[in-house]
Amino acid sequence: MKIIGDKINLRYTTLEDADSIAKYCSEREISQFTVIPHPYTIQNAVDFITMCINDRKSMTSLHFGIENKETQEIIGMIDLNSINETHQHGELGYWLAKPFWGKGIMLEAIQMFTGYCFDKIKLVRIYAHVHPKNIASWKILEKARFEREGLLKNYLCINGKMYDRYIYAKLKD
Ligand SMILES: CC(C)(COP(=O)(O)OP(=O)(O)OC[C@H]1O[C@@H](n2cnc3c(N)ncnc32)[C@H](O)[C@@H]1OP(=O)(O)O)[C@@H](O)C(=O)NCCC(=O)NCCS
Helix, strand or coil, X not given: CEEECCCEEEECCCHHHHHHHHHHHXXXXXXXXXXXXCCCCHHHHHHHHHHHHHHHHHCCCEEEEEEECCCCCEEEEEEEEEEECCCCEEEEEEEECHHHCCCCXXXXXXXXXXXXXXXXXXXXXXXXXXXXXXXXXXXXXXHCCCEEEEEEXXXXXXXCEEEEEEEEEEECC
């Protein structure tokens, strides 16, 4: 399964991608505003890819690797989690390897991925939770025509501390 883009492709990951995922996820900045563990090991990558393969079978979540067109290496991930077929919504998540920031790659990945999800899965709403200080992330969402719906106060408890999250959403039409 591969979706061809201008700057990158989106494709399913296999265990052969564990090395590149572990290499890029090891950067501290990747975990700063996400639930991605730090430090990040090869075993974390193997467990993550195995989960992606299982989720694909059960359709609880959908995960695509972001593929460098020149090297075919995985340089990021984009996911739709908590897919709810009854209420027709799902939660967007993503990360991009640091050497590729600032090139418009994640904007293209979000546009390709949300287009695919709205076409192929019966969804009317894709939403994302973003740390208010993760400016790059919410700017990208706004460029991809997501709308900020509000601030979820004390939404997450991490290591005993409460954190707020913006909620952004994009509707099918
Ligand atoms: C979120 C992420 C994918 C964005 O990467 P990117 O698409 O390459 O983003 P950019 O570096 O192009 O930044 C996007 C925009 O935010 C701006 N920006 C970035 N950091 C900023 C800051 N601290 N203050 C103000 N603006 C900032 C950039 O200038 C850019 O705006 P522009 O396109 O108008 O010039 C990347 O930072 C990442 O993978 N982070 C770690 C994982 C993560 O946080 N995932 C999201 C969880 S919700």
